[in-house]
Amino acid sequence: MYPLTPSKVYVLDRVNADARCMARMARMLEAIHYPVADVVCITDANLPEVVQELQTLWPPQTVPPGQVRSYMRPLVFTTMDVSSHRPDLRPLLERCPKGTSLNTLSTIFGHMTTAIDQHPHGRDWTENCVCWPTINFGTVTGCSHGCLYCGTGRGGKFLTITLNLEEYIDRVVGPVIECNPWNKVFRMILNGADLITLEPEYGLHELFARKLAQYEGRYGHFHTGSSNVDWLADIEHRDRLVGVWSTTCEAVARDLEPGTGQAIDRIEAGRKCNEMGIPVRYKFKPVIPVRAWRDEYAWIIEQALKRSHPESIGFCLYIWNTYENMSKTLPMDLLDPVCVDAARAAAETMKGVRTGPFPHDTRKEIYRFLIREARRWDKDVLLYISTETRDMWDELKDELGQDPRAYVCGCSSVAVPGRRLALEPGFRCSTYHPTPL
Numbered sequence: 003m004y005p006l007t008p009s010k011v012y013v014l015d016r017v018n019a020d021a022r023c024m025a026r027m028a029r030m031l032e033a034i035h036y037p038v039a040d041v042v043c044i045t046d047a048n049l050p051e052v053v054q055e056l057q058t059l060w061p062p063q064t065v066p067p068g069q070v071r072s073y074m075r076p077l078v079f080t081t082m083d084v085s086s087h088r089p090d091l092r093p094l095l096e097r098c099p100k101g102t103s104l105n106t107l108s109t110i111f112g113h114m115t116t117a118i119d120q121h122p123h124g125r126d127w128t129e130n131c132v133c134w135p136t137i138n139f140g141t142v143t144g145c146s147h148g149c150l151y152c153g154t155g156r157g158g159k160f161l162t163i164t165l166n167l168e169e170y171i172d173r174v175v176g177p178v179i180e181c182n183p184w185n186k187v188f189r190m191i192l193n194g195a196d197l198i199t200l201e202p203e204y205g206l207h208e209l210f211a212r213k214l215a216q217y218e219g220r221y222g223h224f225h226t227g228s229s230n231v232d233w234l235a236d237i238e239h240r241d242r243l244v245g246v247w248s249t250t251c252e253a254v255a256r257d258l259e260p261g262t263g264q265a266i267d268r269i270e271a272g273r274k275c276n277e278m279g280i281p282v283r284y285k286f287k288p289v290i291p292v293r294a295w296r297d298e299y300a301w302i303i304e305q306a307l308k309r310s311h312p313e314s315i316g317f318c319l320y321i322w323n324t325y326e327n328m329s330k331t332l333p334m335d336l337l338d339p340v341c342v343d344a345a346r347a348a349a350e351t352m353k354g355v356r357t358g359p360f361p362h363d364t365r366k367e368i369y370r371f372l373i374r375e376a377r378r379w380d381k382d383v384l385l386y387i388s389t390e391t392r393d394m395w396d397e398l399k400d401e402l403g404q405d406p407r408a409y410v411c412g413c414s415s416v417a418v419p420g421r422r423l424a425l426e427p428g429f430r431c432s433t434y435h436p437t438p439l
């Protein structure tokens with residue numbers, strides 16, 4: 003796992019009663035050289051103090067030389083509450099310092115979303131978003147990458163790691179697979195977490211792949227910005243896993259993603275996964291038009307296609323933002339002035355538009371460039387735009403070479419290994435169409 007250096011580690015007292023959870027936590031702490039004896043046990047009595055402290059530990063006052071700042075976030079170990087009636091946490095909230103959110107207590111007590119159908123047709127159609135409905139799982143909240151364009155990366159106060167994975171896999175993942183025959187590939191991604199950064203000590207993907215292997219034709223995506231993949235060689239059912247990388251160019255990795263390592267590391271991770279027989283898919287998301295973005299993205303796309311063999315490559319600009327928010331959160335002097343001017347000029351018209359802040363024509367110009375660069379090196383790799391508008395698909399579908407109604411992409415529920423779509427009557431269409439058909 004990543005060599006995290008948490009400023010403090012906590013464990014909810016109920017974890018102590020479960021030997022398997024304690025062993026998992028001990029394994030992870032040993033990997034990061036954090037003494038088990040220093041872990042603070044959260045009880046009903048000290049909860050208010052712990053909650054107060056968690057508000058103050060991040061961001062750190064100082065970062066020791068050589069340390070990655072975003073690796074210093076506190077860790078909270080807990081168990082996922084998989085009961086159908088979770089206890090009401092509001093009485094506990096009343097004892098906590100003013101301003102404590104119920105969300106903070108919910109994560110500490112493992113009241114997280116266990117699984118969710120992301121991108122249902124109705125919502126995507128209303129929001130003019132082309133994607134595929136896909137069920138997401140997850141067992142951790144928060145991420146240690148610290149990306150500046152990500153709310154969790156910038157502001158998350160701590161990472162919460164649930165430890166009762168066997169129970170989660172049996173009581174959540176198995177039943178959800180059985181109840182949703184249309185979903186062939188499931189994402190392990192919820193709550194802004196990058197789960198493979200905690201492997202192999204965490205042991206989630208071993209259990210996930212084993213569960214998937216109990217069902218014919220079912221797979222799971224690991225969705226990551228990390229290059230921590232060597233452990234995958236020891237996963238017995240790794241043929242059930244599909245690797246999807248959120249990736250970028252070197253300038254963005256260096257300046258805006260302080261905890262991910264270099265962009266080329268992710269390509270190297272893809273190459274290793276190719277060798278292990280794990281399908282590899284790259285998603286340039288978010289594409290950020292830094293100065294010299296053409297040279298930057300051209301180089302990394304060339305490397306991706308020369309050094310590895312992805313099944314698909316996708317593109318999505320920096321979206322879900324306003325110009326105002328972008329100027330507050332990104333170092334604007336690092337961005338391409340022409341693109342920034344276009345976003346500034348469109349600030350009013352793009353307000354409330356999901357694909358803001360860059361206007362349609364700016365995004366289209368960038369996509370066109372990225373498509374051309376990918377095609378320079380590979381005539382067959384499947385290309386797509388991710389969570390873009392129907393209008394953008396209409397204009398780019400010929401260059402992309404795919405039909406927006408049924409396209410192979412990175413992390414969809416129907417993109418099974420081998421560049422294939424596993425469609426069936428009743429589920430034959432992306433959210434380009436208002437219904438699954």
Ligand code: SF4
Nearest residue numbers: 133388411412413414
């Ligand atoms: S890769 Fe496909 S399924 Fe995943 S977010 Fe993009 S469009 Fe949606």
